[in-house]
Amino acid sequence: MSGLLDEEIISELVEIMGDDIGLLFETFISDSEEKIVQLKSILENGNGDEIRRLAHSLKGSSKNIGAVNLAMRCENLEIDGREGNVVDVEKVYSAISVDYNAVKAELQMRFLN
Amino acid sequence: MKILIADDNNVERLILAKVLEQSGHEVIQAATGNQAVDFYFQHEPALVFLDVLMPDLDGYDVAYAIKKKQDIRWVPIIFLTSLTDAYDLAKCIDCGGDDFVSKPIDQIIIKAKVNAFARISHLYETIDNQKKEIQFHNDHLIQEQEAAKKIFNNIAHRGCLDAENINYHLSPMSIFNGDLMLAAETPMGGMRLMLADFTGHGLPAAIGAMPTSEIFYGMSKKGFSIPDMMVEMNTRLYSVLPRGIFCCVVIADIDALDKRITIWNAGAPQAYLINQDSGEIALIHSTHLPLGVQSPQKFKVEPVVYPFSESDRLLAITDGIIESVNHNSEMFGEERMLDYIKSNLKNANLCDSLIDESIKFTGDAEQGDDLSLLEVGFPHHHLEQAYASDSQVKELTGTLDSKLGLCLRKISLRKFDPIPLLLQTLLECKELTPHRSRIFTILSELFNNALEHGVLGLDSATKNGSEGFATYYQQRIDGLANLKEGFVQIEIDHKPVGDGGEIIFDFIDSGEGFDFQKALAAGSKHYSGRGLPLLKDLCQSIEFFDDGRHVRVVYQWQANSE
Numbered sequence: 081m082s083g084l085l086d087e088e089i090i091s092e093l094v095e096i097m098g099d100d101i102g103l104l105f106e107t108f109i110s111d112s113e114e115k116i117v118q119l120k121s122i123l124e125n126g127n128g129d130e131i132r133r134l135a136h137s138l139k140g141s142s143k144n145i146g147a148v149n150l151a152m153r154c155e156n157l158e159i160d161g162r163e164g165n166v167v168d169v170e171k172v173y174s175a176i177s178v179d180y181n182a183v184k185a186e187l188q189m190r191f192l193n
Numbered sequence: 194m195k196i197l198i199a200d201d202n203n204v205e206r207l208i209l210a211k212v213l214e215q216s217g218h219e220v221i222q223a224a225t226g227n228q229a230v231d232f233y234f235q236h237e238p239a240l241v242f243l244d245v246l247m248p249d250l251d252g253y254d255v256a257y258a259i260k261k262k263q264d265i266r267w268v269p270i271i272f273l274t275s276l277t278d279a280y281d282l283a284k285c286i287d288c289g290g291d292d293f294v295s296k297p298i299d300q301i302i303i304k305a306k307v308n309a310f311a312r313i314s315h316l317y318e319t320i321d322n323q324k325k326e327i328q329f330h331n332d333h334l335i336q337e338q339e340a341a342k343k344i345f346n347n348i349a350h351r352g353c354l355d356a357e358n359i360n361y362h363l364s365p366m367s368i369f370n371g372d373l374m375l376a377a378e379t380p381m382g383g384m385r386l387m388l389a390d391f392t393g394h395g396l397p398a399a400i401g402a403m404p405t406s407e408i409f410y411g412m413s414k415k416g417f418s419i420p421d422m423m424v425e426m427n428t429r430l431y432s433v434l435p436r437g438i439f440c441c442v443v444i445a446d447i448d449a450l451d452k453r454i455t456i457w458n459a460g461a462p463q464a465y466l467i468n469q470d471s472g473e474i475a476l477i478h479s480t481h482l483p484l485g486v487q488s489p490q491k492f493k494v495e496p497v498v499y500p501f502s503e504s505d506r507l508l509a510i511t512d513g514i515i516e517s518v519n520h521n522s523e524m525f526g527e528e529r530m531l532d533y534i535k536s537n538l539k540n541a542n543l544c545d546s547l548i549d550e551s552i553k554f555t556g557d558a559e560q561g562d563d564l565s566l567l568e569v570g571f572p573h574h575h576l577e578q579a580y581a582s583d584s585q586v587k588e589l590t591g592t593l594d595s596k597l598g599l600c601l602r603k604i605s606l607r608k609f610d611p612i613p614l615l616l617q618t619l620l621e622c623k624e625l626t627p628h629r630s631r632i633f634t635i636l637s638e639l640f641n642n643a644l645e646h647g648v649l650g651l652d653s654a655t656k657n658g659s660e661g662f663a664t665y666y667q668q669r670i671d672g673l674a675n676l677k678e679g680f681v682q683i684e685i686d687h688k689p690v691g692d693g694g695e696i697i698f699d700f701i702d703s704g705e706g707f708d709f710q711k712a713l714a715a716g717s718k719h720y721s722g723r724g725l726p727l728l729k730d731l732c733q734s735i736e737f738f739d740d741g742r743h744v745r746v747v748y749q750w751q752a753n754s755e
Contacts, residue, residue, distance in 0.1 A: 141204040
């Protein structure tokens with residue numbers, strides 16, 4: 081499970097959110113689900129600035145819930161987007177998508193029935 | 194504390210809200226920039242967290258919108274940012290933010306920041322409350338001063354200061370600097386003036402003005418002499434004023450008939466008696482401690498008398514002008530003052546030009562005191578015509594049908610002025626109110642003749658010449674002090690006659706008598722000092738008995754005879 085979720089952050093969130101921990105992860109999944117869909121079309125058709133914004137937003141949520149790898153991939157994309165230097169769109173998308181789905185599955189398994 | 198969070202990232206907002214709620218704060222959540230601005234004005238939070246990047250209106254614009262409309266409340270704005278560029282972070286502060294925290298959210302840092310800003314907010318609130326309180330008290334104070342000024346102005350009114358023989362300078366708020374200027378026409382048809390300066394400033398200095406001016410107008414109207422009135426004022430102020438507050442005063446009576454001025458200075462700067470023709474200037478120095486300092490037992494009033502006619506002027510000042518200071522910390526001073534007067538003898542309004550001169554001297558240097566100046570020329574003699582209201586006349590005829598007798602012997606002659614007493618008793622007959630001035634004049638002429646020429650045997654011819662007045666009044670003081678025996682006996686018989694009445698005044702003295710035949714003869718000037726022509730004018734008849742030791746005058750009056 082290395083790099084998927086930072087357990088320190090997860091346990092801090094559990095402490096902060098209490099009973100609302102499920103709501104937090106549900107919100108994360110529903111927000112991100114939408115962004116992953118958007119990401120696909122923006123990567124294909126959008127400009128660098130649009131890519132940067134979306135990557136930034138996804139990075140923020142991921143960092144907050146301790147999805148370290150996902151956050152790092154998004155940060156790299158954000159930097160590339162800012163520099164207008166996004167290459168190998170397919171590969172980028174599938175890496176983020178795979179990471180996201182893994183995080184999602186893990187969260188669902190542990191916190192959502 | 195009510196806290197507004199603006200963040201388009203739902204996850205981040207949820208976590209932050211929870212962190213703040215756990216610390217007991219009330220949280221309002223906005224998901225967009227526009228919503229943040231709306232919620233800010235709707236909910237009036239005490240603290241704002243702003244995400245920098247939001248899709249519609251970014252954090253900078255939200256901060257700007259909030260701070261632009263900021264009321265007197267101080268509401269700190271903390272930016273949430275994942276930015277690390279120094280320029281971007283500085284921009285958070287430039288656009289009106291107060292601080293920033295970096296993302297992702299660290300609950301320890303968030304809590305610490307909120308506590309720090311709560312402390313500062315509390316401080317601001319305290320300052321703001323104190324400011325409001327000070328403002329409230331200040332408004333209140335100004336309101337009170339305005340009200341007090343109205344009351345003071347009613348009591349300490351200007352009297353006849355606007356008469357044409359008077360120039361004066363007195364600032365509208367001078368009452369709160371303790372300066373007081375009063376002027377009244379005396380029953381004899383002359384004028385009484387007073388310039389007073391209470392120590393201190395503000396209400397404590399103004400408070401003494403009330404009894405002072407009440408006594409001034411009350412006793413002047415009733416014909417009390419300067420010494421009697423000053424004794425009364427000193428007694429009152431001595432009992433009323435707190436320690437350290439006292440009253441410097443110059444008081445003067447101008448007798449327009451006898452053409453003399455009686456003047457006394459207690460603690461004030463020297464006053465000036467200026468003769469425009471000869472250029473002579475007599476300086477009236479302070480000869481006594483200010484009022485309110487000495488106990489009534491130790492208080493002694495010894496005014497001086499000078500001739501005063503159309504070419505004479507009195508100039509009295511408070512220390513404001515003398516102590517006004519220029520940029521080199523030099524005072525205007527008495528020397529400069531006297532020099533200016535000497536070279537501007539004929540100036541028609543010395544008061545105004547002295548003010549101009551002092552302003553020229555000081556420039557715009559800040560002055561500590563008000564400039565109060567009083568300049569008085571010779572007043573036209575006229576007998577006051579007061580009217581009694583109809584209601585008074587109908588209801589009170591008082592002493593209309595009465596006989597009054599009084600005999601003053603040696604000691605009483607020295608100490609007691611019977612004229613106010615006699616006048617007040619006669620005026621208990623309210624129909625006589627319009628006759629106050631004439632009755633006062635008759636009483637004082639008759640009494641002074643009996644005392645000065647009869648009992649003391651003084652010769653009014655002594656008054657002629659420049660030293661004459663001083664000599665004469667010194668002789669009067671000495672004569673009274675050394676009086677072995679003597680009396681003045683007074684009888685006043687008041688009877689109703691027709692619509693009005695008749696008052697018979699009998700004055701008998703213990704003196705040598707005099708040649709009244711010669712005095713009454715037309716054109717005789719020798720006894721003019723006795724005011725006989727004036728008495729003849731005012732009275733129905735004048736008769737002498739017992740070689741002139743006994744004089745009887747008859748005064749007749751009609752109701753509403755004016």
